[in-house]
Amino acid sequence: MSNTVKVQPDLKFVKELQAVGGDSLKKCYQCATCSVVCPLSPDDNPYPRKEMVWAQWGLKDRLVNDIDIWLCHNCGTCSDLCPRGAKPGDLLSALRNMAYRNLGPLPLIGKWMSSPAGLLPLAAIPALLYGIIWVVMAGKVGSFLPRFEWDAANHAWIPAADGKIVFGGLFPGDYTIDPVFMLVFAFMVWAFFAGVRNMLKAFDSQPKTFIVGRKSAPTMLQALIDTVQYEILQHTQFNDCNAADADELDVKRAQGHRWLMFAFIALLIVTGTVAAGHWGGWLLRALGITGLGDIVSAIGHTPMPFYHPIKLLALFGAGLGVYGLVALTRRRVNLDAAKQSSSWYDWYLITLVWVIFGTGIGAMIFRVVGAEVLAYPTYYVHLIAVFMMLAYLPWSKLGHLVYRTVALSYAKKIGRIPMGADR
Structure with a gap:
């Protein structure tokens, strides 16, 4: 005797889903091609066919709690081979876009992040903040485009007409950069x-998969470590997405994603070293250990010469980032819109990262050649872009860095997908 299941379609949810990228879901006629061809979909209860059914029926409760939307890496194989052009891959992307908007707090930010109309208020917050700082500091140093020289006795940059361009002189890290970004x-x-x-609260409703032969389920920490080792550092699932006959752009997508990740890691090390050198030196001098404090400060003192190891790492990271961005952008531009589409979330993220790398490299070049009329405005835009990436990260597509990692770890914990070593 079967149990009666009460179905409560949410038509408003269907319209919202279509608006954020799932506009072709009504074309699906349940042939199951998508689930068959997906290189990642488990044999037991595969996706994305069931997600297409739930979406057509407006079963919001099932979809918003569905762990499988995070297991998809959006290779597009299901959409390429769909005989009806229903774009199942786009549906899963749209569901993740909705999750970015709704998982975290402050739904207003999620709403702004969901369309181009929200770009103005999102950018206005950091633009106004650093615009005020620029005006205040310009009044203090006597110029909107100042030059500086280093005062070793006071460990500070002071205005000098024949000095050099120093971003830390106009936007001092001690009270205009570091405190702001620590709060962000x-x-x-x-x-x-x-x-x-x-x-995780939503995932509690997921069935707990039992795998015959597995002695014990891994802890969440063990699953997280495994996910970092295999899915993040080695990009195993990205590589599994590429079929034997995958074209060059699909192969380079995984490479570009990985190089961009390593670029951010390299630049994170650079930023951390500069901050540790500056504040570590300050702390040591405050404790009376002046000699060691000066040495530590010198390690992170900026601007650095090009032969400095940390500067070389920064340049290496910038190069990796540009290479990764080129690969990802080429693939996105060359997508067949009839099979796979790009949403606002995709282009917002790619454009923002391009702005970060472009303005970072541009500000350095303009500083070196002594073009202060270009250097300071470029650095100002760079600060705005970095602020936007960090502050709005949980509501952007880049939020998958955290959400997908957690979902993959949870899926391994319950046995939905195997641990990396068991593949």
């Missing part, structure tokens, strides 16, 4: 914490 980072962590908590 704390805000981002808080938003991710709330989002992950909501995600």
Whole structure:
């Protein structure tokens, strides 16, 4: 005797889903080609066919709690081979876009992030903040485009007509860069914490898969370590997405994604070294250990000469980032719109990362050649872009760095997908 299941379609949800990238879901006629050809879909209860059914029926409760939307890496194979052009891959992307908007707190930010109309208020916040700082500091140093020289006795940059362009002179790290970004980072962590908590709470309704032969389920920490080792550092699932006959752009997608990740890691090390050198030196001098404090400060003192190891790492990271961006952008531009589409979330992220790398490299070049009329405005835009990437990260497509990692770890914990070593 079967149980009666009450179905409550949510037509408003269907319209919202179509608006964020799932506009072709009504074309699906349940042939199951998508689930058959997916290189990642488990044999037991595969996706994305069931997601297409749930979406057509407006079963919001099932979809918003569905862990499988995070297991997809959007290779597009299902959409390429769909005989009806229903674009199942786009549906899963649209579901993730909805999750970015709704998982975390402050739904207003999620709403702004969901369309081009929200770009103005999102950019206006950091633009106004650093615009005020620029005006205040310009009044203090006597110029909007100042030059500086280093005052070793006071460990500070002072205005000098025949000096050099120093971004830290106009935007001092001590009270205009570091405190702001520390608060932004704390805000981002808080938003991710709330989002992950909501995600795990939703996953509690998932069936707990039992795998014959597995002695014991891994802990969440073990699953997380395994995910970092295999899915993040080695990009195993990205590589599994590429079929034997995958074209060059699909292969380079995985490579570009990996190189861009390593670029951010390299630049994170650079930023951390500069901050540790500056504040570590300050702390040591405050404790009376002046000699060692001066040495530590010198390690992170900026601007650095091009032969400095940290500067070389920064240049290497910038090069990796540009290579990765070129690969990802080429693939996105060359997508067949009839089979796979790009949403606002895709282009927002790619454009923002291009702006970060472009303005970072441009500001360095303009500083070296002494073009202050270009250097300072470019650096100002760079600050705005970095602020936007960090502050709004939990509501952007880049939020998958955290959400997908958590979902993959949870899926391994419950046996939905195997641990990396068991593949």
